[in-house]
Amino acid sequence: MQYWLMKSEPDEVSIDDVMASPKQTTAWFGVRNYQARNFMRDQMQVGDGVLFYHSSCPEPGIAGLAEIVSAPYPDASQFDSKSKYYDAKATPEQPRWMSIDVKGTQKTRLLPLAEMRTLPALEDMVVLQKGSRLSITPVTPAQWTAVVKLLTR
Numbered sequence: 790m791q792y793w794l795m796k797s798e799p800d801e802v803s804i805d806d807v808m809a810s811p812k813q814t815t816a817w818f819g820v821r822n823y824q825a826r827n828f829m830r831d832q833m834q835v836g837d838g839v840l841f842y843h844s845s846c847p848e849p850g851i852a853g854l855a856e857i858v859s860a861p862y863p864d865a866s867q868f869d870s871k872s873k874y875y876d877a878k879a880t881p882e883q884p885r886w887m888s889i890d891v892k893g894t895q896k897t898r899l900l901p902l903a904e905m906r907t908l909p910a911l912e913d914m915v916v917l918q919k920g921s922r923l924s925i926t927p928v929t930p931a932q933w934t935a936v937v938k939l940l941t942r
Contacts, residue, residue, distance in 0.1 A: 791837045792928040793828070794851070794916050795891065796844040804841050804853035807893035814892040818864045819874045821886065825925040830861045830887045838933055839891055842916065843899070844924075850901035851936060859890035897940040910935035 795817065797803070807815050820826055839855035863884035866874035879885040905911050915926035928936075 792933040864888040
């Protein structure tokens with residue numbers, strides 16, 4: 790089992806949106822960074838844990854827990870010319886971008902980025918590193934345990 794931090798802008802898809810969706814599941818679409826795409830395509834597996842992170846908002850931070858519930862599949866938004874995620878170079882035969890389904894398992898209190906920075910157990914977390922902008926990053930088992938313990942007590 791692996792663990793991930795996945796960033797979403799809450800005005801696009803929030804933890805509340807996921808928890809209110811059918812089966813508390815949503816497609817993770819619109820990823821347009823090759824490294825983040827490669828994590829989804831090559832490393833994520835059904836059952837992996839997810840720290841659901843709200844980004845690009847007044848108070849960014851971890852807002853809930855989730856899990857990966859599908860294998861990767863082509864992101865349909867890359868083929869939709871009306872979508873802001875459209876990619877003219879992508880074809881159904883040779884898709885460039887992937888989606889994966891994520892199921893919300895628990896909405897938690899917000900663990901703000903500022904608080905995360907104060908926790909020694911998280912000092913090496915990728916999201917806390919200078920210049921880190923990826924929307925999907927790996928989380929170590931120790932970091933996962935520290936965050937879950939903090940959010941579910």
